[in-house]
Amino acid sequence: MSVAVPADAAARDHALPIARSVLVRRLLEAPAFASWRIGLERVAGALTDLLHVEYHRQAERLKDLYAPLDPAAVKPGVPVIPAQADAFSTALRQLLARANYQVVSADELDLALKAESVFQVKLHTRLSDFAELTLFARGRGHRHEIVRSWFGLRRRLIDVEFFEHVALFVRFQPDEHFAPRKRAKLPFKPGTTTLKLFADIPVADLEMLLPNSEVRMRTLDQLVLGVPALLGSLGIFAQLSAALLFVVGLGLSIVGLGEKPAMVTQGELVAFGAALFTVGIFASRQLARFRFKKLQFLKTLTENLYYRNLDNNAGVIHHLVDSAEEEEAKEAILGYAFLLAHGPATETELDTRIETWLAEVIGKPVDFEVDDALAKLQRFNLVTREGERFAAVAIDQAMTVIGKRWNDVLGV
Structure with missing residues (x-):
């Protein structure tokens, strides 16, 4: 295996814990993007659809x-x-x-x-x-x-x-x-x-x-079931000791290794049978307790998995595809929006700006994958690069580029 x-x-988590629709709305509501609101909404929608x-x-x-x-x-x-x-x-x-x-x-x-x-x-x-x-x-x-x-x-x-x-x-x-x-x-x-x-x-x-x-029994549960069973069995076997000695003596006499034991009375035989019956009942009860405890564990496990299981087998593919699509869209939209509103920037500058804004919006630090976002924007021709600095193309040009990409995807 x-x-x-x-x-x-020890790599940091790159997932953005905010829905794409909420992220776009927060972007459009932010004062820094007020001048680009209508155009950014168009580009975000077109990118998401693509x-x-x-x-x-x-x-x-x-x-x-x-x-x-x-x-x-x-x-x-x-x-x-x-x-x-x-x-x-x-x-x-x-x-x-x-x-x-x-x-x-x-x-x-x-x-x-x-x-x-x-x-x-x-x-x-x-x-x-x-x-x-x-x-x-x-x-x-x-x-x-x-x-x-x-x-x-x-x-x-x-x-x-x-x-x-x-x-x-x-x-x-x-x-x-x-x-x-x-x-x-x-x-x-x-x-x-x-x-x-x-x-x-x-x-x-x-x-x-x-x-x-x-499911296995924990040590504590084994002790809870085992100790009473051991103590109970000692008491029962103490009651059987006389009858057991008679059975052992009888067996030895049959093979010629001992004297013939004295005959037991009918009452003693009844007592011996009752003791054996008690042993059987006791063993059955302990087994039932063990099985019941194991069923309790299975129930706990099943209940916890039932409410946490989102999908299985082929259904998982649809969940993951949707998640990947959401993450890719959020990264691309953030990268384009910040380059458009704040002007050209290096990869480090862009990363710092986006992470600072996300921390304010989400309420906790986020590790934004700026390199992945820029790679997507370059693949869609939505940014240009001069040396170490990246710049967003104009909104009209972005819509034209995305439209051409649509034609390529659809084979038009």
């Missing part, structure tokens, strides 16, 4: 690449062609990068596997089941959660670090990997590729997103 690690595990068409085509290509890998389409025993899986993996990673998702590092995943769950559920995952496993996250924050302990008698407030969105990409090992292991019914199809998208996931609970996670 390969777990991807980003080149810079990106929408381009990303629609990318969505269709991604769906075609994913179709033979979808668990609903893969037939048991029919191997998936590795080249197909690799092509889809490459295209998906490119899309996620445009949507400002970053790869969750191997260290963070390892922490999730070892850390105590915020939801107080212990999980076990076989990482060897995966031929490829990568988690992508976007948006990071902190919130407070109330955690119960001592059977709900104690409550404490803890600080929880969480991801706003997490995309899961998993490619399972082929059939031959699982055949010699003789495992029970697998909760997935070997050789398939699974996509999942989640929201509001604690960093320490990334493990619960993995599709082969199994």
